[in-house]
Amino acid sequence: MGKTNFDNYLEEQLQDQEFDARFAAAGEAWDVALQIAELRRKSGLSQKELAKLLHTSQQQISRLESSTYEGHSLSMLRRVAHVLHARVRVV
Template sequence: MGRKSRFASSALEHAYAKFIGDDPERAAALEEEIANAEIGRQIYDLRTAAGLTQGELAKLVGTTASVISRLEDADYEGHSLGMLRRVAKALHQRIEIRFLPIQDATQPV
């Protein structure tokens, strides 16, 4: 029985091997980008589920729509815990922070 891949497809596994490989700096950069994209997606999903525009959420948070837009951008790297707490409060959510072990790309998940 073969090992279970951490990737959804063999194409994704091939791309990871080609562009990231065993380079820990590239792997860390990829993980950071994934985390930034996930935060932005979660804010967007919660805002739209609440039926709010970026401007409406901005008013509840005490900021501008452009700040909310940046927070929802997958490329944004400036998420502060204070701002995330304000967004969470406005959306009647709480923030959970967890420390997880770093996955070794060469080991199965």
């Protein structure tokens, strides 16, 4: 299958270093959000239950699981990982 108009457009936009950096950052935020949500679900916890274990609010867990949130702190990620029996790995 050939490239779509969107594929061509994205390829062109990625030539701009600023756009490329923003695009990469958005992908990283998406990955973090998905991993937290998946780990929580595999642990059988609701957002509210995870929040209680972390002594934080359900709203904070919702933010962590949002692909648009970019305020993840390493300390909070470590706390989440510890409660969910996972580890934080930065590559």
